[in-house]
Amino acid sequence: MAKDDEKYRWDWLTQTFPTIDPHSKIKHQIIDEYIQAYIDVLMRNQLMPELGLSIVDGFSGGGIYHDGAGGTHFGSPVIALEAIQESEVRNNQDRIKPRTIRSQHHFVDVKPENIACLHSVLATRGHAPRVGQDVHLHTAEFTQALPIIAQKLKQFGKGERVLFLLDQYGYGDVPFPRIKWIFQNLSSAEVLLTFNVDFLVTYLADRQANRKAISNIGLDHHVPWSTLKDLKAHQPRNWQYIIQRFLSEGIKQESGAEYMTVFFIRPAGNNPMAYWFIHLANNYRANDVMKKIHWKYGNNFSHMLSPSSFFGYDANRDIAVTGQPDLLLDEHHFDDATDDRIRGELSELLPRQIYDRERQPFRGLMTGLTNYTMADELRVKQALDMAIATGDVLAVDKDGKTKRRKGTSAYFGPP
Incomplete structure (x- = not known):
């Protein structure tokens, strides 16, 4: 993770490394778990003789940090290499004929010392x-x-399965036309992108220099420049959330990815600048796997954007960071409160949406819904339980004949 300011310097000879912040550790845990979950899903096919996978870390940094407690913490290049090693061992347990994971790694940093x-x-x-x-x-x-x-x-082949880790410092190092290029040229690519949204929105103004910076990353047409001044004047509490909605939709469109989920991360401090940790993919299952991991690490969600896919981690609400339990929203409260809220919203929304179509596969429902909710597949099925139980929605199995009493069916349609 290469950074431009003086905080992020690496020198092996002098053992000069940055100190990693708690919010960055959460991001690394998500990367680790996603790589392993990604491999587990692909290797469920027991007949697959080997798996090919590539990792591209576009801002690799020096690969090591001080952890603030006298120890060290390894960066994303080491995390990726060793997550694949662990996955290979785990997926070969109890197998007579082991299967290998052939991986290729590209680690990029602009500084030779890093x-x-x-x-x-x-x-x-x-x-x-x-x-x-x-x-x-x-x-x-x-x-x-x-x-x-x-x-x-x-040249490596292997289905062009590649995960790009793009942990840029600001918001302008990876223009979205380049991300679209990735999806156009690599058939099975996924992208994990850091996007410093608070910095962008906080200093957003209808000035030539600002517009040029937004244009350089391909999002100029997604900012409501003509109404920006009025939004700031008449929506002083909400204008930033409104701009975030425009930006999130712009990122989805300009990236060229079919599926997107956004996990916001807020560092510790009185006025921290939050950023988005964005997952972009053209594979529905990849999106659902990432959402399950987000639910594990989330301890906060943005009510202004619900039921869209904005939820995340706030270091100021992490007892491991602050040493103090959050009386308003601890980790378990997040799980229960958010679960109830999202399932409640979906319980009202989904029956109406389903009724508009005579019949559709559950995957079709999820494909149309997934970019607009933080709910993963399981939570969507649970949200349909009441409508199915009351007969408002008919759920049947894959054969189209066997009725289901809960939201575990393959097809939904009006009774």
Whole structure:
């Protein structure tokens, strides 16, 4: 995770590393769990002889941090390498004929000293023999390195399964036309993108320099410039949420991805700048897997944007960070309160939406819904329980004949 300010400096010889913040640890945990869950889903096919997977870390940094307690914390390159190793071991337990995971890794950072530090970190973790083989280090800006990396990914093959980790510092290092290019040129790509939304919105103004910066990342047409001044004047409490809605829809459109989920992360502090941790994919199952992980780590959600897909982690509400329980919203309260609220909203919304169509597969319902709710597949099915039980919605199995009494069916339609 390369950063431009002086806080983020790596030097292996002097053992100079940044100190990682709690909110960044949460982000790393999500990356770790998603890679492992991604592999588990793909390897459910017991006949698959091997799995091919590539990881591209576009802002890799030096690969190591101080953890603030006298120890060290490894960055996303090490997390990705070792998540794949752990997954291979786990998925081969009790198998007579083991299956391998063939992976290719591209770690990119614009600073030579960061790449040098990363090389040393990889060596200490036993990965040195892989450098130049299936681990490639690039000293370059990500957007400049992208065409060469994409060519190598195509040569590697393996279904072009690749996960891009794009932990940019601000919001302008990865223009959305480049993300669209990724989806257009790599058939099974996914992107995990950090987007510093609070910084963008806080300083948003209808000035030429500001408009140019937004235009450079491809979102200029999604900002309501003509009404921005009025929004700030007449919606002083809500205008930022309104702009976030426009931006989220713009990101979805300009990225070219079919599915998007947004997890906001707020660092500790009195006035922290929150950012979005965005998952973009063209695979429905990938989106649902990521949502399940978000529910695990979320401890806050944005009521102004519900029932859209905005929920996340606030370090100021984490007892492990503050040492104080949040009397208003602890982790379990988040689970219960958010579950109840979202299922309640969906219980009213979904029967009307379903009734508009004579019959549709459950996957079709989820495909149309998933970008507009934080609910994963299980919660959507639970939200339909009442409508099915009362007969407002008919649920049948895959054969189209066997009736279901709960939201576990394959098809929904009016009775």
